[in-house]
Amino acid sequence: MTCHLQFVVWVLLAVAAPASAGALSIRLDDGHGHPVADAVVTLRKEGEAGPSQRAAMTKIIDQRDETFIPYVEIFRPGDQVVFRNSDRTRHHVYSFAPAKTFEFVIVPGASSPPVTLDHVGEISVGCNIHDQMITHLYVSDAPWISRSSNDGRVDFEQLPTGSYQLEVWHPQLRPGRAGPHQDVAVDDAPVNVTYSLSLLPDPRQTGDRARY
Amino acid sequence: MSFRLRLSVLFVATLVAVQIFTALLVYTVARRALITEGERQLTAGAAAVARQLDDISSRVADNVQVLALDYALRAAIAQRDQSTVLSALRNHGRRIGAERMLLIGLDGSIRSDTASVPADGQSFPFPDLADAALDRPAAAVVAMDGKAYWMIVVPVYAPEPIALIAAGIPVDNPLLVRLQQLSALPNTIELVTDTGKGHWTDIARGGGDVALAAALTAAGNSLPLSPMLVHVDGREYVALATRLRESQRSAPVAAVLGYSLDDALKPYRSVALAWASLLALGLAAGLIGAMLIARSVAQPIEALAATVHRVESGDYTVSQPMRGHGEISQLASAFTNMTHAIGEREERIRHQALHDAVTGLPNRKAAETAIHDALAGGGNASGALLMVGLARLPEIIQTMGHSICDHVMHDAGTKLRPFAARGFVARATDAQFSVWLDGTGKTDAIAVAFRILDALGVPYQEADLSIDTAPAIGIALYPQHGSEASVLLRRAEVALIAALDSADPVAVYDPTTDPHRPERLTLMTDLREALDRNDLRLHYQPKLNLRDRRIDSVEALVRWNHPQRGSVPPETFVALAEKTGNIRRLTRWVLASSIAQAQEWAARGHMLRVAVNLSARDLDDAELPRRIGDLLSLHGVSPRSIVLELTESAVMGEPEIAVQVLKRLADLGIDLAIDDFGVGQSSFAYLRRLPVREIKIDRLFTQRLGEDPADRTLVRSIVELGHRLGYRVTAEGVETRASIEYLREIGCDHAQGFYIARALPAEAAERLFTRTEWDLTRAGTSS
Numbered sequence: 001m002t003c004h005l006q007f008v009v010w011v012l013l014a015v016a017a018p019a020s021a022g023a024l025s026i027r028l029d030d031g032h033g034h035p036v037a038d039a040v041v042t043l044r045k046e047g048e049a050g051p052s053q054r055a056a057m058t059k060i061i062d063q064r065d066e067t068f069i070p071y072v073e074i075f076r077p078g079d080q081v082v083f084r085n086s087d088r089t090r091h092h093v094y095s096f097a098p099a100k101t102f103e104f105v106i107v108p109g110a111s112s113p114p115v116t117l118d119h120v121g122e123i124s125v126g127c128n129i130h131d132q133m134i135t136h137l138y139v140s141d142a143p144w145i146s147r148s149s150n151d152g153r154v155d156f157e158q159l160p161t162g163s164y165q166l167e168v169w170h171p172q173l174r175p176g177r178a179g180p181h182q183d184v185a186v187d188d189a190p191v192n193v194t195y196s197l198s199l200l201p202d203p204r205q206t207g208d209r210a211r212y
Numbered sequence: 213m214s215f216r217l218r219l220s221v222l223f224v225a226t227l228v229a230v231q232i233f234t235a236l237l238v239y240t241v242a243r244r245a246l247i248t249e250g251e252r253q254l255t256a257g258a259a260a261v262a263r264q265l266d267d268i269s270s271r272v273a274d275n276v277q278v279l280a281l282d283y284a285l286r287a288a289i290a291q292r293d294q295s296t297v298l299s300a301l302r303n304h305g306r307r308i309g310a311e312r313m314l315l316i317g318l319d320g321s322i323r324s325d326t327a328s329v330p331a332d333g334q335s336f337p338f339p340d341l342a343d344a345a346l347d348r349p350a351a352a353v354v355a356m357d358g359k360a361y362w363m364i365v366v367p368v369y370a371p372e373p374i375a376l377i378a379a380g381i382p383v384d385n386p387l388l389v390r391l392q393q394l395s396a397l398p399n400t401i402e403l404v405t406d407t408g409k410g411h412w413t414d415i416a417r418g419g420g421d422v423a424l425a426a427a428l429t430a431a432g433n434s435l436p437l438s439p440m441l442v443h444v445d446g447r448e449y450v451a452l453a454t455r456l457r458e459s460q461r462s463a464p465v466a467a468v469l470g471y472s473l474d475d476a477l478k479p480y481r482s483v484a485l486a487w488a489s490l491l492a493l494g495l496a497a498g499l500i501g502a503m504l505i506a507r508s509v510a511q512p513i514e515a516l517a518a519t520v521h522r523v524e525s526g527d528y529t530v531s532q533p534m535r536g537h538g539e540i541s542q543l544a545s546a547f548t549n550m551t552h553a554i555g556e557r558e559e560r561i562r563h564q565a566l567h568d569a570v571t572g573l574p575n576r577k578a579a580e581t582a583i584h585d586a587l588a589g590g591g592n593a594s595g596a597l598l599m600v601g602l603a604r605l606p607e608i609i610q611t612m613g614h615s616i617c618d619h620v621m622h623d624a625g626t627k628l629r630p631f632a633a634r635g636f637v638a639r640a641t642d643a644q645f646s647v648w649l650d651g652t653g654k655t656d657a658i659a660v661a662f663r664i665l666d667a668l669g670v671p672y673q674e675a676d677l678s679i680d681t682a683p684a685i686g687i688a689l690y691p692q693h694g695s696e697a698s699v700l701l702r703r704a705e706v707a708l709i710a711a712l713d714s715a716d717p718v719a720v721y722d723p724t725t726d727p728h729r730p731e732r733l734t735l736m737t738d739l740r741e742a743l744d745r746n747d748l749r750l751h752y753q754p755k756l757n758l759r760d761r762r763i764d765s766v767e768a769l770v771r772w773n774h775p776q777r778g779s780v781p782p783e784t785f786v787a788l789a790e791k792t793g794n795i796r797r798l799t800r801w802v803l804a805s806s807i808a809q810a811q812e813w814a815a816r817g818h819m820l821r822v823a824v825n826l827s828a829r830d831l832d833d834a835e836l837p838r839r840i841g842d843l844l845s846l847h848g849v850s851p852r853s854i855v856l857e858l859t860e861s862a863v864m865g866e867p868e869i870a871v872q873v874l875k876r877l878a879d880l881g882i883d884l885a886i887d888d889f890g891v892g893q894s895s896f897a898y899l900r901r902l903p904v905r906e907i908k909i910d911r912l913f914t915q916r917l918g919e920d921p922a923d924r925t926l927v928r929s930i931v932e933l934g935h936r937l938g939y940r941v942t943a944e945g946v947e948t949r950a951s952i953e954y955l956r957e958i959g960c961d962h963a964q965g966f967y968i969a970r971a972l973p974a975e976a977a978e979r980l981f982t983r984t985e986w987d988l989t990r991a992g993t994s995s
Contacts, residue, residue: 096290096370126371128283134371174346175318175373200346203369 022186024156024193028148028168031196035152038072039170039179039197042142045162050143058114060084061125061135063091063106067204068125068135072171074147075139080114083125092128099123099139124171132204136171161187172199219510223502224495231491235484242480243473250398250450250471251439257397258454261467264391265353265362265383265456272308273349273364276379279304286370289315298324305379311361312380316342318373327380338459341365342376353383354462355405360384360415363459388418400424400449400470403456404435405463415465424451424470435466441473448473512540516547528555568639570618571625576701579638579646583697586636586650587690595635595690596657598647599704600628600664603682603712605643612677620672620679627667631660644708646701654689654720661685661718684711688721736792738774739785743794743801748772750805751971752822754980755942755962758955761986765821765855767964768806769971770798786827795827804843807854809974811847818981823855823885828862831870837877844880851881855906858884860892871902878903885942890930896937907934911945914965918950928958935959 024043028036043050056078062069064086075081083093085106093112094103099121104112117123117139127133144164146154164186168179180195279285282304288296301313305326315324316336322328336342337356344350345365354363360383367373388401403416404425412425412435427444428435428451435453436442442451450471458465522529528551566578574582586595602608602624609617624645628637631647640646647664649657668683686707694700703721711719742748752766772780789795802824810822830836844851856877862870874884885906886899890913899907909930913923927943934941943955946965955963969980 096287096374124370124372126369131281131369131371134369136372171372200373201348203371 021157022159022161022188023190024159024164024166024184024186025190026148026154026156026166026168027192027194028152028154028170029194029196030199035148035150036170036197036199037148037150037152038070039148039152039154039168040072040074040138040140041146041148041154042140042167042169043144043156043159043184044142044165044167045160048143048160048162051158056080058082060111061137062086063093063127063133066127066130066133068127068133070135071204072136072138072147074145075117075137077118077120077139077141078116079139080116081137082114083112085110090129091133093125094128095123095125095137097121097123097125100137122169122171134171134203138169142167159186166193168195168197170197170199172202173197174200217506219506220499220502223506224499227495227498228491231494235487235491239484243477246473246476247441247450250473250476251452253398254439254450254452254469254471257401257469258452258467260395260397261391261401261469262454262456264395265467269351269362269364269457272310272362272379272381273351273366275308276304276310276364276377277349277366279308280366280368280377286368286374289368289375290370294324298326301377302326308379308381310379310381314378314380315368316365316376316378318375323375336376336378338363338365338378338461340460341378345376346373351457352459352462353403353456353465354459355415355465356380356462358413358415360403360405360465363462384416385418388416392418398469398471399475400472402468402470403465404453404468405465407463412466412468414468424449424468428468435468442470444470508538509540512538512544516540516544519547519551523551523554528552528558568625571622571639573625573628573645574636574638576638576640576646579636579640579648580697580701582636582638583648583700586648587695587697594651594653596649596652596654596660597688597690597700597704598649598657598661598664599640599686599688599701599708600624600645600647600668601684601686601708601712602643602668603684604680608679608681612679616674616677616679619674620681623672624668624681624683627670628664630667631664634660640701640705644705646704654687657687657689658718658720661687665717684708684717684719686711686719686721693721693723735774735777735780735785736788736794739772739789740794740797742772742774743797747775748798748801748805749973750802750809751973752809752977753964753971754969754977755821755823755964756952756968756986758952758960758963762984763820763968763981765823765962766977767823767825767857767971768802768809769825770802771971790827790829793829795829796833799824799826799830800839803840807843807847807849810853811849812974813978813981814849814853816978818978819853820981821853821855821883823857825857825887826862828859828870831858831862831873834869834873836873837880840877840882841880852883855883855885857887857908859887860889875903878905885940888944890926896933900937904939906940906942908942908944908964909960911965914943914945914951914955915947917943917946917954918948924954927955927960931955931958931960 026041028039030036054076056076058080059073059075060082061073062084066087066089073081083091083104083106085091085108088108090108091106092103093106095101099119100115100117100123102115106112117137120139120141123137123139125135125137144156144159146156148154162185164184165181166184167181170179173179179197184191184193282300285297285300285304287293288300297315301315301324305311305313311327313324313326314322314336317323320335320339320342322334322336338352338354341350341352341363342365345367349364349366351362351364354361361380362383363378363380365376365378368375368377383403388403391397392399392401397418399419401418402414402424404412404414407413412429414423414425424442424444427442431442436451437453437455439450439452442449450473451468453466453468455464455466566574566581568575583595583597602620605617605620608620621639625637625639628645628647631637634652635650636648638646638648647660649660652660664685665683668681672679672681686704686709688694688700688704688707690700693703707719707721710722711717749771750768751771752768754763755765755767756762757764770782770786772782772785774780786795786798789798806822806824810820813820840854844854878884883905884903885908886904887908888910889907890910907930909927913927913930917923917927931941940961942962942964943951943960944964946952946955946963946967948967951965952963952967969977972980
């Protein structure tokens with residue numbers, strides 16, 4: 001299948017909004033009208049640290065019903081991740097990602113030792129026993145970062161007016177292809193942006209993968 | 213071409229034509245059915261090939277997929293452990309039967325290649341496959357290095373896609389063969405690839421060694437995407453191509469399926485062979501049968517035809533009838549009967565043609581043929597032909613009718629038959645028989661003739677009638693009188709006529725008296741031409757008036773100097789003219805010429821009488837007096853200047869018309885003279901009844917007048933008697949002085965003869981007219 005990225009940008013300026021703060025609403029679909037969940041949207045603005053500055057924290061990736069939950073998790077550099085096995089089978093969790101390489105065999109009910117994610121990058125984690133199990137750890141230092149909900153929406157509020165660099169990432173984007181990224185001007189009026197993403201099949205649906 | 217051959221050829225040709233037509237029909241139908249079947253098979257086969265290739269591809273892809281999930285491999289790839297990756301690829305390639313395994317980065321570059329160590333970092337040649345592989349395993353049949361491969365590309369997940377593995381599995385001949393074995397595919401299957409410009413080359417073949425693709429390319433055909441009939445090396449195929457799942461970057465690859473019509477027809481070959489054998493067998497049987505039937509039909513017909521040829525040439529001896537009971541035999545039998553009938557009829561006709569119905573004797577034609585054959589046979593030094601005539605036959609017919617005449621002739625024929633022993637007896641004409649005596653000379657012939665006369669001399673008796681036939685016989689002798697049958701017959705008839713005219717009942721042909729010699733006809737023709745061309749001349753013999761001693765009359769005598777024969781004697785051609793009916797023309801010419809001459813002389817003061825001879829035939833011409841009158845008035849000549857001389861015989865019998873003619877001539881004032889008086893049977897008593905003015909004493913009495921006292925007395929008596937009866941008297945043939953002397957003494961009026969002058973041309977005669985001194989006394993004394 002050709003890799004065709006089609007995106008449409010609508011910028012609607014609210015003239016009556018106050019100049020000090022704005023809102024950015026992003027809607028993501030797959031080009032066929034289906035909302036795209038688990039997409040990561042980052043905003044960067046010159047000279048702005050954003051609200052993301054916080055203390056390091058530990059996030060748990062659960063393994064339940066031979067599925068990593070969640071599918072995509074956002075980390076700040078320095079955060080820790082713990083894999084917890086809530087199934088009755090073993091899981092062989094591994095990562096060959098350059099940002100962090102690890103490998104744990106986790107017996108049922110146990111959890112992995114915390115893994116500190118020091119570097120920015122995307123870390124794909126799989127289970128060597130269950131091919132369909134995959135989760136993505138998105139380590140980013142972007143000032144504004146958010147994950148799309150099941151209805152494919154990402155909303156940013158209280159944004160200082162100005163120009164932002166917007167980037168969209170999704171684990172099923174075609175390898176080697178960057179997600180949508182553009183400069184967006186934010187002022188008093190709410191800005192709505194819609195992107196259509198061309199995605200690979202969901203790798204969690206392993207039954208489809210081997211078939212034509 | 214003979215009937216037999218034609219019949220056989222017809223039989224065989226029909227048989228062969230029907231068989232060939234049937235064979236063609238069956239072949240065409242079978243071929244069409246096979247083509248349809250081939251198309252059906254190919255369509256099904258093409259779908260099957262594509263499906264099976266997909267199935268196999270799918271299984272292989274599964275294998276590759278499993279392989280790509282191998283943790284160690286994934287770890288090696290993720291950790292970029294090239295040598296491990298390569299060895300693992302080789303190992304897994306062997307497992308799945310791949311000839312070539314590649315590891316492709318997500319950027320499309322080749323990171324490892326089992327066929328090329330180390331990897332040269334080139335781009336994977338089928339990026340579309342690599343791209344599609346991220347969605348689902350991609351597989352296509354590609355052409356690489358002149359070989360066909362399944363190129364199956366699957367991603368390597370770790371757990372996200374980190375690379376792609378491509379497995380190249382050869383699609384080679386064994387594979388195709390196995391495909392064919394697994395399912396009932398057509399026996400010819402090829403994978404072909406376009407090597408550029410529509411030039412299709414086969415890169416794999418299953419079964420068969422027929423280069424369908426090459427043949428298609430050579431024929432300039434594009435790929436047959438629907439069933440198409442093609443010719444390869446003189447064999448016929450139904451071909452169908454189907455495009456295989458392919459990479460956009462690879463040269464197109466298609467499977468071409470061929471359905472060999474010849475192979476399909478192969479099972480029919482044995483049928484065809486059996487058929488041909490049957491045909492040959494039937495042909496031979498038919499041929500022999502046809503020949504036999506034709507022979508049974510044609511042989512009798514040929515025999516019949518031969519017989520007809522024999523009959524045509526006159527041979528009626530038909531061979532024994534045909535055996536058998538068929539129509540031909542009936543025809544032959546009918547034909548035999550017909551031939552017999554024709555033969556008998558012809559014999560009868562021939563007999564009738566050559567025989568006389570009354571006497572049963574051969575006819576003249578048969579006699580001529582028989583004599584001709586006898587003469588042609590040679591060996592006969594002599595022969596005699598007797599022509600027997602019955603003089604009284606016309607009389608018998610007139611008095612007693614033809615029926616009695618036939619009886620008489622039949623009786624005569626019967627009497628003549630015994631003489632046929634020595635020759636050939638035939639009825640030559642109605643009233644004549646001919647008897648040919650072989651090898652008989654004149655003496656014997658005459659002897660036989662008299663014996664015949666004796667036989668025929670016995671009168672014919674019927675009821676109370678006794679009929680005497682008065683037979684006469686003319687004889688012509690071979691070879692004296694002719695060497696041909698027709699000539700002998702004619703001359704014997706001439707002799708017969710002579711015999712009938714004479715007292716002697718037997719006459720031998722005498723050429724000198726034959727009035728029918730052919731040259732006479734020629735002479736007559738010449739005479740007519742001479743008359744037309746005025747070639748005749750008149751000479752004039754002076755008559756001396758013994759009292760006046762002057763020439764006062766002449767006798768006109770005709771002369772003919774024939775261009776070839778010279779001078780022809782007047783008695784010859786005059787007699788001929790009388791017999792051939794030309795005498796009147798001659799007389800007219802003489803009359804016209806002499807009257808003209810008389811006028812000429814009169815104009816010069818010579819008043820002469822010109823005497824002209826008339827023939828007895830002239831007296832039959834009622835127009836003669838008028839004609840002479842016309843001539844006289846035309847020339848202004850007095851009738852008294854003309855004297856017409858007639859012989860005694862001319863007026864004998866005194867036919868009425870002759871007397872009438874003479875009287876009318878006398879009435880015109882023309883004198884008539886009797887010529888040659890004294891030798892005939894006329895008498896003064898008879899002459900008295902005719903208007904005669906002059907008599908001419910025949911030379912018989914005057915020639916020896918000088919010495920014969922009897923002649924002197926006779927002549928003196930004639931002269932005196934003539935004078936007393938009022939006739940002038942002229943003496944002819946006066947040749948001596950003594951004669952003329954005596955004639956003058958006894959008072960004869962005129963003398964004519966050599967002593968005075970011969971007949972002379974007009975000019976010469978005219979010189980004598982002026983001569984007045986005819987001193988008869990002195991002439992007599994001087995001698």
